[in-house]
Amino acid sequence: xxxxxxxxxxxxxxxxxxxxxxxxxxxxxxxxxxxxxxxxxxxxxxxxxxxxxxxxxxxxxxxxxxxxxxxxxxxxxxxxxxxxxxxxxxxxxxxxxxxxxxxxxxxxxxxxxxxxxxxxxxxxxxxxxxxxxxxxxxxxxxxxxxxxxxxxxxxxxxxxxxxxxxxxxxxxxxxxxxxxxxxxxxxxxxxxxxxxxxxxxxxxxxxxxxxxxxxxxxxxxxxxxxxxxxxxxxxxxxxxxxxxxxxxxxxxxxx
Amino acid sequence: xxxxxxxxxxxxxxxxxxxxxxxxxxxxxxxxxxxxxxxxxxxxxxxxxxxxxxxxxxxxxxxxxxxxxxxxxxxxxxxxxxxxxxxxxxxxxxxxxxxxxxxxxxxxxxxxxxxxxxxxxxxxxxxxxxxxxxxxxxxxxxxxxxxxxxxxxxxxxxxxxxxxxxxxxxxxxxxxxxxxxxxxxxxxxxxxxxxxxxxxxxxxxxxxxxxxxxxxxxxxxxxxxxxxxxxxxxxxxxxxxxxxxxxxxxxxxxxxxxxxxx
Numbered sequence: 001x002x003x004x005x006x007x008x009x010x011x012x013x014x015x016x017x018x019x020x021x022x023x024x025x026x027x028x029x030x031x032x033x034x035x036x037x038x039x040x041x042x043x044x045x046x047x048x049x050x051x052x053x054x055x056x057x058x059x060x061x062x063x064x065x066x067x068x069x070x071x072x073x074x075x076x077x078x079x080x081x082x083x084x085x086x087x088x089x090x091x092x093x094x095x096x097x098x099x100x101x102x103x104x105x106x107x108x109x110x111x112x113x114x115x116x117x118x119x120x121x122x123x124x125x126x127x128x129x130x131x132x133x134x135x136x137x138x139x140x141x142x143x144x145x146x147x148x149x150x151x152x153x154x155x156x157x158x159x160x161x162x163x164x165x166x167x168x169x170x171x172x173x174x175x176x177x178x179x180x181x182x183x184x185x186x187x188x189x190x191x192x193x194x195x196x197x198x199x200x201x202x203x204x205x206x207x208x209x210x211x212x213x214x215x216x217x218x219x220x221x222x223x224x225x226x227x228x229x230x231x232x233x234x235x236x237x238x239x240x241x242x243x244x245x246x247x248x249x250x251x252x253x254x255x
Numbered sequence: 256x257x258x259x260x261x262x263x264x265x266x267x268x269x270x271x272x273x274x275x276x277x278x279x280x281x282x283x284x285x286x287x288x289x290x291x292x293x294x295x296x297x298x299x300x301x302x303x304x305x306x307x308x309x310x311x312x313x314x315x316x317x318x319x320x321x322x323x324x325x326x327x328x329x330x331x332x333x334x335x336x337x338x339x340x341x342x343x344x345x346x347x348x349x350x351x352x353x354x355x356x357x358x359x360x361x362x363x364x365x366x367x368x369x370x371x372x373x374x375x376x377x378x379x380x381x382x383x384x385x386x387x388x389x390x391x392x393x394x395x396x397x398x399x400x401x402x403x404x405x406x407x408x409x410x411x412x413x414x415x416x417x418x419x420x421x422x423x424x425x426x427x428x429x430x431x432x433x434x435x436x437x438x439x440x441x442x443x444x445x446x447x448x449x450x451x452x453x454x455x456x457x458x459x460x461x462x463x464x465x466x467x468x469x470x471x472x473x474x475x476x477x478x479x480x481x482x483x484x485x486x487x488x489x490x491x492x493x494x495x496x497x498x499x500x501x502x503x504x505x506x507x508x509x510x511x512x513x514x515x516x517x
Contacts, residue, residue: 120399153501
């Protein structure tokens, strides 16, 4: 980092928790989609999950915060069994960012961020609004707090979505193809924002097709195919010396 | 000119119209509005209950909602009104007294709620699944996510269809006439009909019709207003901005963009 501007110093650091998946299995009805996935993400590190479409990457993320209930195996958040707490309580500790942003269209950017603080965390409305405004400023949208999602660009919407997830003070952030729906010139900005979270100590699981980001930012890269982890390790090992034929094939297609 | 004279006498006899006008206004219109408004309010509440039951994952809620909707939507309104208005007359007498008025309102409400329930259900189901997911990912439970985010969006979308339903209720309110209302409880149609029998021409009914139109036509225009405001998207066009501007804006907050490792 050659140039560090003053904004970074103002931004708070995070205390990310560890995340462990133990022999996780998930299914759509009778059809198994995640088979026996075990994965360890150390506190404050970033794991990028790559793989072809239909490999179960998004489903795996959904299993972590139980938007899709795992059929067997275990998820440990900060060493605690995540499958034994109430899903609503668990999800307050895990932030998620979606491919299509999923902002609330009839609320302003500020309200999007403040809503859950107010209604879920039970914060007084004024305090929720103030915190929401700070979070929006951190992602560079302080000026646009009163815009509705449809008056924002895709990149801005995704930054609001990131601010919304961060405002809940999660211990882990999940990114589900967060830049796949963005115009190309805006991808870098959002990725940079994500890399900044990583720098500041957030634990992150990132499903992405941005191989450059994975190589540069990830502490660990996981290659999935057909619902299982084929290869996992340091980014330079996976990208420079892929061992499995499937990863070699995948990299030759995307790089 | 005989024919034309006859036509005017039958449909537009000013004298009989003027005679019945005060009654149409003070009794007929008032009762039509009371019956319609009450049925609409009850229909909206019941309709929302039926809609929420209808999209439940539990079949013990879904199936009763389905049967209810099929039943009241599938039967002729007049049959429902007669069955309820006369069938429960004794029961109603012990609660509301001898007037069939409340039973008429209840019957109309049940019919309306079946239609409104379907309108609400269609609206709620048309809301992108991602909205519910985003709420759940933020730690909201199902009920709260529905009430705070999903249902308001769904309802907004079907406002035009709802207004159409209100118009239908106003017109259907004339059917309570079959229950035999007391003199002071007569709605527009009944007042017009009674006067038509007395005067021997149809002018009072024509005037009643005009009163219906005075209420319903503005509502149809309300539909158009809603359609424009909520369906066709943005109200004020904004000038397009270059994505590059946003890149500059991002550079200002994210020091890494200009870092050496990009």
